[in-house]
Amino acid sequence: MTEDTFRSVEIERTSVGQYVVRNARGGSMSIGTGQDGSFxxxxxxxxxxxxxxxxxxxxxxxxxxxxxxxxxxxxxxxxxxxxxxxxxxxxxxxxxxxxxxxxxxxxxxxxxxxxxxxxxxxxxxxxxxxxxxxxxxxxxxxxxxxx
The missing domain is CATH 3.30.300.20 (K homology (KH) domain)
Incomplete structure (x- = not known):
């Protein structure tokens, strides 16, 4: 893979069933199990x-x-x-x-x-x-x- 084709995100656990996903450009969003407003x-x-x-x-x-x-x-x-x-x-x-x-x-x-x-x-x-x-x-x- 070259730098031009490589894509990635990092996901960090914040609590049980709750996570923050981050991209290399500094964007972030919460994800979860659907118990709240998170996607x-x-x-x-x-x-x-x-x-x-x-x-x-x-x-x-x-x-x-x-x-x-x-x-x-x-x-x-x-x-x-x-x-x-x-x-x-x-x-x-x-x-x-x-x-x-x-x-x-x-x-x-x-x-x-x-x-x-x-x-x-x-x-x-x-x-x-x-x-x-x-x-x-x-x-x-x-x-x-x-x-």
Whole structure:
């Protein structure tokens, strides 16, 4: 991996079921089990899928016209399956995007379906990773068990 391709976050426990996730740029947010207002890991997964596609689509369409409405709803069903383990299924990303009247708005409306497809097929790293089923390795750092 090169510095250009490497991505990471650090997660620190603040109490039972409560954590702070930090990125290399200094951003942070709380995550937890859903007992308070903190995002759960599943909600973050949904946000990552929708946010990734939203960024792609926004960059492509807003070159033509500034949207008058741009919202994304990401839904799915959490399944507890003894055979396959816990997972999400029926993931759907629904865009509601409107553009102003006129030639620029027409150009943005025309670009919208193609930009959605481009994001899904090749641009959005998050949904591409989920759909391709990239393996995840879970490892214990050397010396992390204590004394």
């Amino acid at each position: 759960t890991p599943v909600e973050l997964l949904l946000a990552a899928i929708g946010g990734c596609t939203a960024i792609d689509v926004d960059h492509i369409t807003s070159r033509r016209a500034e949207p008058t409405q741009f919202s994304v709803e990401v839904t799915g069903d959490k399944v507890r399956d003894t055979a396959g383990g816990n997972r999400m299924q029926n993931l759907t990303v629904e865009f509601t995007v409107t553009f102003p009247s006129g030639a620029d708005g027409d150009a943005a409306r025309e670009a919208l379906p193609r930009s959605l497809q481009q994001s899904h097929d090749r641009l959005c790293t998050v949904s591409r990773t989920v759909e391709l089923g990239t393996p995840v390795s879970i490892v214990e750092a050397a010396g992390s068990s204590g004394d």
